Amino acid sequence: MQININNLVSISEANQNFSKVARMVDENGATVILKNNVPRYVLIDYSKFQQDDVADSATVEDAASKILDKHLKAFEELAK
Structure with a gap:
């Protein structure tokens, strides 16, 4: 899976603005959620x-x- 650097989101941002993260998935196919600046989760x-x-x-x-x-x-x- 190739990840676009523009699809990286901190876990805090994902928690506070999930609708934005969902739109990113709709537009780009996937979003990587970072925890402590390390890729931890993939939302597809x-x-x-x-x-x-x-x-x-x-x-x-x-x-x-x-x-x-x-x-x-x-x-x-x-x-x-």
Whole structure:
């Protein structure tokens, strides 16, 4: 995930003006909330979160399929 430096917000500012932070997410896709000047939280649009979750599941399935294909003979021997 690439973070735009203009999307950094202190936790105090996020607490005091959440609607501003929400607008930043709407405009830019994500906002990083800093705690003690260190990135601590990421606020993203929920639909983006759902897309990432689906992509992660597909990636895991693809990786598992490749491993099974690569080592099929070994798995067949173990199954005997």
